[in-house]
Amino acid sequence: MQKLQLTLAIIKPHAVKNPVALSFIRNVIKNKFIVIKTKRVSLDKEAAGKFYSEHVGKFFYNRLVTFMTSGSVDLHIMGHCNAIELWRRMLGPTSVYKGQFQEPYCLRGMFGISDTRNVAHGSDSPPSAEREIKFFFPEFSFYQWHNGHEVLYRKGPIIFNDHLFEHVRKL
Template sequence: MEATVRVSRPVLQLTLALVKPDAVAHPLILQAIHQKILENNFIIVTNRDLTWSREASQTFYSQHSGRFFYQRLVEFMSSGPLRAYILAHEDAIRHWRKIMGPTQVCCARYTAPHTIRGSYGLTDTRNSTHGSDCPESASRELATFFPEFSEGAWAASGHSRGDFLYHTERQVHLVRSREAE
């Protein structure tokens, strides 16, 4: 089933969005986050559910090694299922980070209560979501979670400027074919 036709857009930026185990454990929260992504006009290029090994979590968060929260973060991120998304939007990284809200849940609850973390975050570690912080991180993180995906091929195919349809059953956007018009 297809619905919600998108209009042509300027070049889209890609970002990684992770829904962490604390949110995935609650189907209604997971669905609310998915809905928030759609309401904010992101293109969902693809998504996948996965469970991370402790080693994969350590590698991903290696820049935090030695910090007081590192071990807690590694254990938490490998404690249950995650949902990973590739999102596209004009200025996707900044826009996704704004929707997530501050990392510190206590700040998010007071300064940004309508953000994802303000609404669903439990602690600074169990704060529901992760997002890339810059284009270089986004490229590295997308390759970690979606090794079969090629940013270059996606952009070269014209998808970064395409019209999209939302496929409700698959919960992703599909490029609208010109032949369908």
């Protein structure tokens, strides 16, 4: 079995507030990925602005920061042998409109409202995933992950803890 790749998923505020969407997305996540860490946070403008700093000056930046601070977001570190590409494929196109017509059963096609309110974020590359995970989970050790935890999660046994919404090693 290939080593697990990590990605960050951010479930956006409108989806966290929608019990049907959140339940569906969570079922997809826990059935396709190993969930390493989960937390729910409310971003302030400073944190949202820092996270989306690559978009400063773009027409949608203020709308995105305002939206991401409008409610809680769910953050997940997820593992799979092809985590980044799989999560992005499940999300579908960034454009909700495109998703609704080209891939109506992708998560954005089903639950997205607009290109800003497009349900969720997914890292676009391994360096992005590492940077984004460090941003939201500064306590997460990539050294410990790559040199010990990864093989334990990959080879198991692990069980899913519904309360934590994380897979945990079965002792």
